[in-house]
Amino acid sequence: MTVRIGVIGTGMIGRDHTRRIAQVLAGAEITALSDYSTDAARKVQQDLVPAARVHDSGEDLIAAADVDAVLVCSTGATHEPYVLAAIAAGKPCFCEKPLATTAEGALRIVQAEVAHGSRLVQVGFMRRYDAGYRMLKRVVDNDIGTPLMVHAAHRNPTVPDSYGTPMAIHDTLIHEIDVLRWLLDDDYVSAQVVFPRRSSHAHAGLRDPQVVLLETAKGVRIDVEVFVNCRYGYDIQCQIVGEEGLANLPEPMTITLRKQAHLQNEILMDWKDRFIDSYDVELADFIKAAAQGTAAGPSSWDGYVAAITSDACVQAQDSGQIVPITLPDRPALYR
Numbered sequence: 001m002t003v004r005i006g007v008i009g010t011g012m013i014g015r016d017h018t019r020r021i022a023q024v025l026a027g028a029e030i031t032a033l034s035d036y037s038t039d040a041a042r043k044v045q046q047d048l049v050p051a052a053r054v055h056d057s058g059e060d061l062i063a064a065a066d067v068d069a070v071l072v073c074s075t076g077a078t079h080e081p082y083v084l085a086a087i088a089a090g091k092p093c094f095c096e097k098p099l100a101t102t103a104e105g106a107l108r109i110v111q112a113e114v115a116h117g118s119r120l121v122q123v124g125f126m127r128r129y130d131a132g133y134r135m136l137k138r139v140v141d142n143d144i145g146t147p148l149m150v151h152a153a154h155r156n157p158t159v160p161d162s163y164g165t166p167m168a169i170h171d172t173l174i175h176e177i178d179v180l181r182w183l184l185d186d187d188y189v190s191a192q193v194v195f196p197r198r199s200s201h202a203h204a205g206l207r208d209p210q211v212v213l214l215e216t217a218k219g220v221r222i223d224v225e226v227f228v229n230c231r232y233g234y235d236i237q238c239q240i241v242g243e244e245g246l247a248n249l250p251e252p253m254t255i256t257l258r259k260q261a262h263l264q265n266e267i268l269m270d271w272k273d274r275f276i277d278s279y280d281v282e283l284a285d286f287i288k289a290a291a292q293g294t295a296a297g298p299s300s301w302d303g304y305v306a307a308i309t310s311d312a313c314v315q316a317q318d319s320g321q322i323v324p325i326t327l328p329d330r331p332a333l334y335r
């Protein structure tokens with residue numbers, strides 16, 4: 001079966017996913033597009049999928065008879081209503097992060113999916129599909145004994161002026177929040193944020209860097225440095241310390257260059273390049289499950305837990321205190 005997909009939001013990532021489905025992946029076609037700017041959707045249609053229909057609204061697209069599954073790539077505040085509409089229509093739905101801009105909104109999605117009775121939603125936490133993180137997970141599960149500590153870093157060379165202190169959590173740390181839970185098979189119980197000396201490169205209104213300290217239910221202690229004006233590159237580090245050994249996330253593959261008395265490896269500058277391959281794998285997973293009328297991979301529950309944890313981290317930024325994180329019982333659908 002060819003899964004007929006509608007894409008809501010044809011900006012940067014929506015356009016890229018459209019290209020991916022139209023030109024790279026098998027098993028699906030793009031039949032519908034929508035964007036708050038219809039002109040932008042038409043441009044993507046002309047450039048990439050001339051046979052697709054452009055709809056006036058996301059709601060129309062979700063209801064369309066030639067749409068079997070939906071990709072929600074629009075701005076974060078619109079995710080919740082579109083995902084809820086897709087669930088109401090019984091159509092599998094891939095939603096970029098965040099699942100919703102509030103934990104309450106994410107919970108409404110969880111409740112709607114539970115009421116539907118089977119998985120329909122995949123959240124775009126693509127790091128779980130990255131080959132390096134998958135290797136790390138195998139080693140954590142099999143080779144280093146009980147995990148005790150995690151040291152991680154999430155560094156961007158620079159960020160725009162519109163990026164404020166809470167975005168370091170909602171936009172940046174959110175990836176570690178999800179992927180570390182998955183790596184450790186654990187949940188968070190508390191968060192604290194401490195601020196080192198401020199970089200002079202941080203614009204007014206942004207406290208940078210920050211160190212986020214998370215504690216898990218099994219007692220693992222995690223420190224994540226978030227430093228979004230590090231200048232030198234886009235750099236993701238993750239080290240897991242276990243009882244029997246220590247494992248590091250592999251560096252991205254690069255040429256090792258010996259030249260003019262230096263030994264060098266290039267460092268990526270743009271975050272869009274760092275996990276580029278994992279976008280293909282996550283969408284292939286979505287298409288495979290959507291062909292069966294369901295969804296796999298990171299779930300609404302994962303999106304909800306990420307939202308609760310993010311809120312606790314932002315509270316910890318403001319208060320300087322250790323903020324407890326409590327989760328409701330996980331519904332059977334997500335166990």
Ligand code: ISE
Pocket residue numbers: 156171172175228271
């Ligand atoms: C961006 O939205 C991302 O998802 C990147 O992975 C992150 O490094 C960046 O800080 C975010 O703005």
